[in-house]
Amino acid sequence: MALRDLSRQAWMWKILSFVLFFGAWEIAGQIPISLSFPTFVDTFVAFMRMTFDGSFLGAYAQTVQPLLIGVLISSFAGIACGVGMGLWRGFEWCTLVIFIILQAAPVAAIIPLITYLYGIGLTSKVIAVVIMSLPLIVLNSYKGIRHTHPSLLEMSRSFQGSRMQEIMKIILPAASPLIFAGLRLGVGAGFIGVVLAELLITPTGIGDLITYHRSVADYPEMFAAITSIIVLAAVTLTGLLKLEVFVRPENRAR
């Protein structure tokens, strides 16, 4: 009972913070702080229109595909690679440096280069997503594996756990918070990657929608398009949080 009250309160706070945020936006748009800054209401109206006239649908049909493919590749390859690096010294030696360089590099600058190699199709977009998200997922997974508490490993050994049991029952669950942190960062970066690709390489999808409305000075539409991608990213990340609680149920109680 008390718990339900608490969760209702948490909802109230969330809604209140949204109201405050949108209110501030509306005021900023009314002043206006910049000629190209629309009010919240105008943006909301544009958002609704674009939702129902199919412009979002058309744009996301093009954006989601490379995003999904890229994020899936990054997740599976990234976790496998990071876990491998954490578990085997030899593997760590030959791969760690690549990902550290990739993470440090100004990847946005590399993205136009991809066009030279792979043209302007789906492949380029997927590669842009992967380049952005893979290093984050790999490095976080690797860090998670490395940070397994040594006494848990000793505990497993003291009960004659095999190496396989140690990996499956101790190391992976222990690493899962950092693996999930990597996934969240990686998925976020994947969104950046796909939008950058659509802004810089192939004017399609949601990136094109943003560019187009800017070029014709439809600022409410442009902001609605930007908002839509932020909302989609937020929803995806929340879904990931739910998945994490499934793997580490003790966090639900907290």
Added chain:
Amino acid sequence: MNQVAEKVSNSADDTIVSVDGIAKRYEGGVQALKGVNLDIPAGQLTTFLGPSGCGKTTLLKIIAGLLDPTEGEVRIRGQKVTGPGPDRSFVFQDFALMPWATVIRNVAFGLELSGASKEERYEKATKYIAEVGLKGFEDAYPHELSGGMRQRVGLARALAVNADIILMDEPFASVDEQTRRKFQDDLLDLLAIEKKTVIFVTHSIEEAVYVSDQIVLLSRRPGKVANIFTTDLDRSVSPDEVRRQKNYLDSVDEIWAILREYLQEDESAAARKVRG
């Protein structure tokens, strides 16, 4: 002739763990143990006591098979130890509980690793959870428990695999004094039922004297056996009365006198270093 043979086999019966010429040198060059010889009798509680850093944990882990000695060997009922085995289970100082698993899964973890069916292991785990006094907490997570309760989970996990020898590394180091005393009594009660051989590491002289049948005093690093005391307390009386017994007080004094010597030697060595 016959008599001698009988005597030998007799003592072999009593001794469950024999530590023979153990030395341990860590990779960085630290000589933790040197020439440790020790027989540990079955069915009793033996404590390792000694100054900090003298190699108590090292010795316990060598007996557990978690560390390899540089020299010498440990035998359990005459069998050389080459690694962890089902005859020994370990209770960790930092509890070593899996934070993502409920109490019951933690307690059943040793059985889970040995491939027991879920039904079987949960049944056994339930029994030991009740034995250590945690009934009702089966589905709690470790972070919902106090330090003392977590260590009970660690103890239940060690008991659940039904090993003959329980190795405990400062199990009460991180709980408060009241909890500690309560736990000591509970442990003694539990051992009266379970008939285990327990090897117990502690810093506390009072704790060592209170819980053990035999106290092994280790010297400063490199640790070796300096002295062995057998305490002979009448445990039929209340805990407070046990702590007032002459045997108890004498043992505490005697051990404290020896440890104080180590401290003074340390101090004069440090003073020499400063002057020199």
